[in-house]
Amino acid sequence: MSRYDVLIVGGGPVGLTLALILSRLRVSVCVCERCDEIVEDLRASTFHPPTLDLLDTLGITPLLLEQGLICPDWQVRWHETHERALFDLSLLSGETAHPYRLQCEQYRLSRSALEALRSEGVDIRLGCEVTSLDCGADAVTAGLSTGDRVSARYAVGADGARSIVRALVDPVFEGSTYPETTILATTRFAFHDHLPGLSHVSYVWWEKGTFSLLRLRDLWRCSLYPGEGESIEDAMTPAGIEAKLQRIWPRSTAYEVGEVRPYRVHLRLASTFREGPLMLAGDAAHLNPPSGGMGMNGGLHDAFALGAAIKSALDTGDERSLDRYAAVRRRAAETDILDQAARNRARMQERDPAKRRTQFESLQRLADNRAEARDYLLRTSMIDGLRRAEAML
Numbered sequence: 001m002s003r004y005d006v007l008i009v010g011g012g013p014v015g016l017t018l019a020l021i022l023s024r025l026r027v028s029v030c031v032c033e034r035c036d037e038i039v040e041d042l043r044a045s046t047f048h049p050p051t052l053d054l055l056d057t058l059g060i061t062p063l064l065l066e067q068g069l070i071c072p073d074w075q076v077r078w079h080e081t082h083e084r085a086l087f088d089l090s091l092l093s094g095e096t097a098h099p100y101r102l103q104c105e106q107y108r109l110s111r112s113a114l115e116a117l118r119s120e121g122v123d124i125r126l127g128c129e130v131t132s133l134d135c136g137a138d139a140v141t142a143g144l145s146t147g148d149r150v151s152a153r154y155a156v157g158a159d160g161a162r163s164i165v166r167a168l169v170d171p172v173f174e175g176s177t178y179p180e181t182t183i184l185a186t187t188r189f190a191f192h193d194h195l196p197g198l199s200h201v202s203y204v205w206w207e208k209g210t211f212s213l214l215r216l217r218d219l220w221r222c223s224l225y226p227g228e229g230e231s232i233e234d235a236m237t238p239a240g241i242e243a244k245l246q247r248i249w250p251r252s253t254a255y256e257v258g259e260v261r262p263y264r265v266h267l268r269l270a271s272t273f274r275e276g277p278l279m280l281a282g283d284a285a286h287l288n289p290p291s292g293g294m295g296m297n298g299g300l301h302d303a304f305a306l307g308a309a310i311k312s313a314l315d316t317g318d319e320r321s322l323d324r325y326a327a328v329r330r331r332a333a334e335t336d337i338l339d340q341a342a343r344n345r346a347r348m349q350e351r352d353p354a355k356r357r358t359q360f361e362s363l364q365r366l367a368d369n370r371a372e373a374r375d376y377l378l379r380t381s382m383i384d385g386l387r388r389a390e391a392m393l
């Protein structure tokens with residue numbers, strides 16, 4: 001049976017990034033990932049400034065910049081009138097080396113991290129599910145779907161929403177699931193040539209609902225919702241998607257639609273991020289609405305904090321760094337990630353026209369006031385929360 005300092009369960013963006021951090025700290029690590037390869041599904045597309053600063057220390061940011069689209073501002077807009085509340089991320093210059101959002105698929109981070117890990121000789125096992133975990137006095141032993149067993153001083157659950165590690169640490173995973181189903185559809189249609197003043201990240205209100213448009217290098221990702229009384233099944237048909245895209249920009253020919261994916265939105269937080277030798281990070285520890293693009297970013301902030309905490313515990317034998325990680329990152333998840341994401345979602349879900357107008361005007365005033373906009377962007381770009389957490393570690 002092979003023995004490591006750390007076993008990472010799950011080779012998503014958080015698990016692979018943590019592995020790279022630990023490898024650079026000369027900690028022996030094994031990653032087990034259930035899938036045979038990096039899954040290229042429609043998930044995170046936004047990297048926030050402090051995440052790019054952190055990934056830069058691993059040499060990953062330049063690779064992402066090569067593949068992504070720099071987003072210098074984002075906006076909330078009215079579809080019918082093209083009015084905008086425009087948030088200029090260059091206000092963050094001086095606070096970060098990357099005063100913008102980067103639009104880039106999360107699998108590109110996973111691929112880059114995987115490549116770096118392989119070149120460093122780290123044991124990455126793809127197509128290898130962790131099926132059991134036993135915690136002994138000084139080791140965790142994992143049973144694998146391949147029939148092998150691996151033991152490690154610590155095991156990290158970076159295994160996403162249905163984490164096997166979290167099932168041991170916190171089987172309840174308290175929280176809620178929102179009622180709406182969002183439909184994500186991609187198209188290469190150039191909305192930016194038609195909708196005036198569109199940002200690469202645009203959250204849009206229209207008379208009867210909401211949608212958002214997020215641009216990647218070669219396509220737009222559109223978040224769409226079923227109409228009033230429309231079932232999700234009907235909304236997902238080619239005709240249902242076409243009708244929603246035609247409402248965004250009417251055109252005589254049909255849209256060429258790439259992928260279509262429905263997803264539900266959760267708000268859940270593990271009661272603790274540590275139980276003895278088991279630690280949680282990323283979606284295994286916290287789930288939030290994608291509004292504002294904070295889930296993966298928050299998980300990556302967990303990874304950097306946890307990497308340093310594990311290194312310190314291994315070097316000194318003093319595990320208080322692990323307790324601090326658990327307490328500090330849980331608090332950051334609660335106050336800076338879940339709360340902010342829930343507020344972002346609630347704002348776009350508002351349907352009352354008068355309340356929307358009031359909210360929109362106050363957003364416009366905020367965006368137009370440089371000092372207030374900067375403070376707001378420090379919060380929504382996750383700089384404030386990360387700084388607060390780092391100061392407590």
Ligand SMILES: Cc1cc2nc3c(=O)[nH]c(=O)nc-3n(C[C@H](O)[C@H](O)[C@H](O)COP(=O)(O)OP(=O)(O)OC[C@H]3O[C@@H](n4cnc5c(N)ncnc54)[C@H](O)[C@@H]3O)c2cc1C
Pocket residue numbers: 009010011012013014015032033034035042043044045046047106128129130131158159160161162163164184263281282283284290292293294295296297298299
């Ligand atoms: C539509 C959508 C848009 C989003 N947009 C953004 C965004 O713009 N910005 C942002 O920050 N976040 C966003 N998110 C959230 C983001 O996708 C997640 O927070 C992120 O994927 C979490 O990464 P992770 O590594 O913790 O978990 P995951 O990506 O879920 O990876 C977990 C991995 O563990 C593996 N695994 C599970 N169980 C086992 C096991 N027993 N053994 C071995 N392997 C196992 C899985 O196969 C998987 O590869 C979005 C989410 C959605 C759904």
